[in-house]
Amino acid sequence: MKTRVLGVAALLAVAAATFVALAVVPADLNQGDAQRIMYPHVASAWLAYLSFGVTALGGIAWLWKRDLRYDAVALAGAEIGVMFTAFAIWGGMMWGRPVWGVFWQWEDPRLTTTALLLALYVGYLLLRRLTDDPERRATRAAIVGVVAAVDIPIVHFSVEWWRGLHQTATIASPDRVLDPAAPMAFVGTLLGMLGAFTLAWAYLMIRRYQLARAELARQERVRVELLAAAR
Amino acid sequence: MSALRAEARVALAIARKDALAELRGRHATVSTLFFAAVVLLLFGFALGPDAARLAAAAPGLLWLAVMFAGILAVNRLHLLETDDGALEQLALYPVARRAIYAGKALAGFGAMLLLGLLVLGAVGVLFAVDIAAAWPPLLATVILGALGVAAVGTFYAGVTVRLRAREVMLPLLMLPVLAPLLLGAVKATSAALAGDPFGELAAWLQLMVAFDVVMIVAGLATYGFLLDD
Numbered sequence: 435m436k437t438r439v440l441g442v443a444a445l446l447a448v449a450a451a452t453f454v455a456l457a458v459v460p461a462d463l464n465q466g467d468a469q470r471i472m473y474p475h476v477a478s479a480w481l482a483y484l485s486f487g488v489t490a491l492g493g494i495a496w497l498w499k500r501d502l503r504y505d506a507v508a509l510a511g512a513e514i515g516v517m518f519t520a521f522a523i524w525g526g527m528m529w530g531r532p533v534w535g536v537f538w539q540w541e542d543p544r545l546t547t548t549a550l551l552l553a554l555y556v557g558y559l560l561l562r563r564l565t566d567d568p569e570r571r572a573t574r575a576a577i578v579g580v581v582a583a584v585d586i587p588i589v590h591f592s593v594e595w596w597r598g599l600h601q602t603a604t605i606a607s608p609d610r611v612l613d614p615a616a617p618m619a620f621v622g623t624l625l626g627m628l629g630a631f632t633l634a635w636a637y638l639m640i641r642r643y644q645l646a647r648a649e650l651a652r653q654e655r656v657r658v659e660l661l662a663a664a665r
Numbered sequence: 666m667s668a669l670r671a672e673a674r675v676a677l678a679i680a681r682k683d684a685l686a687e688l689r690g691r692h693a694t695v696s697t698l699f700f701a702a703v704v705l706l707l708f709g710f711a712l713g714p715d716a717a718r719l720a721a722a723a724p725g726l727l728w729l730a731v732m733f734a735g736i737l738a739v740n741r742l743h744l745l746e747t748d749d750g751a752l753e754q755l756a757l758y759p760v761a762r763r764a765i766y767a768g769k770a771l772a773g774f775g776a777m778l779l780l781g782l783l784v785l786g787a788v789g790v791l792f793a794v795d796i797a798a799a800w801p802p803l804l805a806t807v808i809l810g811a812l813g814v815a816a817v818g819t820f821y822a823g824v825t826v827r828l829r830a831r832e833v834m835l836p837l838l839m840l841p842v843l844a845p846l847l848l849g850a851v852k853a854t855s856a857a858l859a860g861d862p863f864g865e866l867a868a869w870l871q872l873m874v875a876f877d878v879v880m881i882v883a884g885l886a887t888y889g890f891l892l893d894d
Contacts, residue, residue, distance in 0.1 A: 497890060553841040561838065564828050574824055577887040578838065581820065584883050585842045588876055592845035595872065596852065 437644075441637045447630035451623070459623045468532040473624055475525035477631035478518040479548065484635070485515030486555065490583035493576030505572035506646035508579060510639050512558050518635070519552045543593040550589050554582040568650060672764040679755075679768025683742055684775060693741035693776060701734035701784050705791055716793055723792040724854035728847055730788075731781050732814060736836050738776045739818030742769060743826040752826070755892070762889025766819065770884060773815035781807040794858060802857035802866055806850055809873040813846040816877060820884040823891045842880075849873040 455473040462469035492508030495501070526545055527537040539545060558578055565571035687693055708726045713719050719726075746752040755765060785807055789796035796803055821839040825831045853869035856862075 550841050550844050553837075557834070557838045557841065561824070561828075561834060564830055564834065573890050577890055578821075578824060580887060581842065581880075581883050584879055585845070588845045588872075588879060592848045592872055592876075595868070596848045 437637065437640050440633065440640070444630065444633035444637045447633050451627040451630040455623050455627060459619045462620075465533050468529055471525050471529040473627040474631070475522055475529060476624060477627045478522035478525065479544075480628060481631055481635045482515050482518040482522055482548070482551065485511040485518060485639075486551070486579075486583060486586070487511075488639075489515060489555075489558075489579045493572075493579040496572050496576045500569075502568060502572060502650060503647070505568070505575065506643050506650070507639075508572075508575060509562065509646050510642035512555050512562075512575075512579065513642060514635065514638050516552065516555045516559060519548060519555070523548055523552065543590070543596075547586075547590050547593050550593075551586065554585065558582060568653070672761050672767070675758075675760045675764035676767035676771055679765060680771035680775070683745065683769070683772035686745055687772075687776070693738055694779070697734050697738045697741070697776070697780060698783060700737055701730045701780060702787060704730040704733055705784070705787055709791060719792045720794055723788050723794045724851045724858065726792070727784060727788045727854060728810065728850045731777070731784050731810065732840065732843055732847065733836075734780055734784070735777055735814040735818055736839060738780060739773050739815065739822045740826075740831070740835055742773055742776065742819070743822035747826060752892070762892055763885040765892065766823075766884050766888035769823075770815050770819040770881070773819045774812055777811035777815045777818075778808065781811045796858070799857040799860065802861070802870075803854065805870060806853045806857060806873070809853075809870060809877060810846065810850040812877045813850075813873060813880060814843065816880040816884050817842055817846075820880070820888060823888055846873060846876050849876065 451473070455470050459470075461467050488511035489508045492504045492506075492511060495504035496508065523545070526548070530539055530542075530545075531537050558575060561578055562571055562575050565574055705726065708722075708730070709719060712722055712726075743752075746755060758765075785796060785803060788794060817839055821835055821842075824838065825834045828834055849869045849872040853866055853873065856866040856869060
């Protein structure tokens with residue numbers, strides 16, 4: 435019941451933030467309406483990182499405490515993180531086409547880093563699907579999730595350097611708007627969108643966690659029934 | 666201190682066992698080297714025959730060939746253990762888990778070093794790149810690259826060795842993680858071949874060192890969970 439209230443609140447918040455971003459806040463002088471993509475784009479990217487952090491922590495907690503509930507948290511984080519990552523990349527491409535003239539800009543370190551992030555965690559999810567035993571799956575997923583999380587900063591810095599050492603003109607990135615010098619309307623809208631998306635994230639995490647627990651309980655029930663039938 | 670020495674001895678023994686098995690059977694080396702050679706040839710067809718373009722692309726091609734062939738090499742080293750339940754035996758030994766990882770990674774490092782040096786030579790011949798002039802930084806790059814591929818590969822081969830879809834999952838999991846190493850190795854190789862005009866070589870080698878250290882520590886810390894599951 436409480437979760438449903440959270441869901442409705444998240445839905446209303448996202449709708450309100452979207453309305454503000456589309457119709458209330460003025461368009462950017464340089465980028466025009468395309469800049470409005472930045473609000474959900476930055477919010478998704480932030481939640482993607484948060485999700486993968488949760489996945490790593492869930493994995494460590496499983497290895498430590500051997501409680502499958504932590505593994506369910508890790509799974510929820512990875513799946514929802516992949517969704518937000520894909521959404522962030524998609525938004526970035528939609529923004530890049532009118533502003534940069536291309537969908538994909540190899541010079542942008544964040545875009546390339548995020549694409550690698552997607553590959554890392556799609557691999558994580560595929561690995562989970564290939565292991566049937568819940569505890570073995572949790573262990574394999576946990577260590578792969580930890581190594582992936584450790585890899586993220588190295589990926590980030592290496593890509594940043596890679597671009598930086600043959601530096602070309604840096605094009606105004608969407609995050610520039612976070613600059614305190616930027617008009618408060620932009621910052622306020624972004625913060626509102628962040629809050630709304632985080633509510634939606636919390637709702638999805640809870641639901642995905644519950645689903646994972648239900649799946650496991652059902653598997654267990656089937657196994658017990660099969661054992662009983664065999665006797 | 667003596668405990669550490671004992672672990673080092675275990676690691677060396679495991680690495681020696683793998684090297685011996687390889688020397689007697691030659692399952693991995695020949696096929697892996699041949700695969701790397703074929704990859705280089707196909708790169709030549711895909712990008713050639715313009716010699717200047719091939720020479721410019723040579724560092725990237727070198728490291729892609731090494732990494733693709735490296736997948737086969739580390740996979741082979743772990744398949745060795747699945748025969749006759751050898752991995753279970755290995756897990757039963759009363760030694761530190763990280764020593765087992767270190768041993769497998771050491772064997773992988775030896776294989777990758779050999780592979781890297783031979784592929785480097787082949788790139789020099791096929792793509793008309795002067796590797797002799799810049800051999801010290803190139804050697805350092807190959808050593809660091811081989812170490813990184815072995816550290817990551819041993820870990821992921823351990824994850825995937827008992828999976829049904831091992832052949833797909835190993836590269837799928839391993840290659841994105843290797844991306845920073847690929848960047849560092851390609852940049853270091855280019856800089857070395859060009860005589861390091863911008864003084865960036867040391868920075869890229871440092872990046873590779875950092876990658877290697879982080880991945881070796883991660884492997885040492887987590888490999889034990891794989892053996893016990």
